[in-house]
Amino acid sequence: xxxxxxxxxxxxxxxxQMTNEALNAQIYLAYASWASEKxxxxxxxxxxxxxGEERNHMMxxxxxxxxxxxxxxxxxxxxxxxxxxxxxDCFEKIFKSEVQNTASIYSIVNMSMAEKDWAxxxxxxxxxxxxxxxxxxxxxxxxxIKIAGGENxxxxxxxxxxxxxxxxxxxARLAQDVTAANP
Numbered sequence: 001x002x003x004x005x006x007x008x009x010x011x012x013x014x015x016x017q018m019t020n021e022a023l024n025a026q027i028y029l030a031y032a033s034w035a036s037e038k039x040x041x042x043x044x045x046x047x048x049x050x051x052g053e054e055r056n057h058m059m060x061x062x063x064x065x066x067x068x069x070x071x072x073x074x075x076x077x078x079x080x081x082x083x084x085x086x087x088x089d090c091f092e093k094i095f096k097s098e099v100q101n102t103a104s105i106y107s108i109v110n111m112s113m114a115e116k117d118w119a120x121x122x123x124x125x126x127x128x129x130x131x132x133x134x135x136x137x138x139x140x141x142x143x144x145i146k147i148a149g150g151e152n153x154x155x156x157x158x159x160x161x162x163x164x165x166x167x168x169x170x171x172a173r174l175a176q177d178v179t180a181a182n183p
Contacts, residue, residue, distance in 0.1 A: 005070070006070040007115055011070040014061055014120075015065065019075050022058045023080070024054040024097060025052075031080075031084060032046075032051060034083050041162065042161075042164070043165050081093070088153065095139065102135060105131055109125075
């Protein structure tokens with residue numbers, strides 16, 4: 001008896017997204033290693049934590065594919081690309097990667113809606129919210145770096161940023177969660 005509940009199109013898209021999440025984990029690992037090598041241990045710690053989070057996203061998708069009775073296809077992960085040349089460049093690259101990831105997730109949401117696969121549509125809503133958090137966090141970090149001087153940030157500003165990121169929570173506060181009583 002056939003137990004697969006995913007169309008071939010959605011199964012492929014989810015498998016591709018699983019690989020994309022693995023790539024994002026590799027990007028965070030590469031940039032964390034770069035930051036550590038440069039002496040930015042707080043930034044490195046922050047990025048290493050996010051590498052683990054991206055791997056968890058990959059596993060969440062893998063488990064969903066299996067639970068829907070479809071085949072998981074593990075493929076090679078592309079290289080993460082060029083190393084950052086500065087802290088500013090590092091977080092610009094992270095923001096760009098998160099925006100690309102969001103577009104991929106939205107594509108799967110659109111596919112699931114078109115196919116009326118409400119289970120997958122519902123599953124993907126967690127990722128929609130997660131990407132809103134990831135983009136918000138990246139924007140907040142880019143704003144801090146801009147205040148510190150952006151590409152021209154001096155060592156004192158980068159030291160302070162590094163120490164701040166060591167303690168920065170992994171989640172961002174979203175606009176949709178703000179209320180008059182809890183601004």
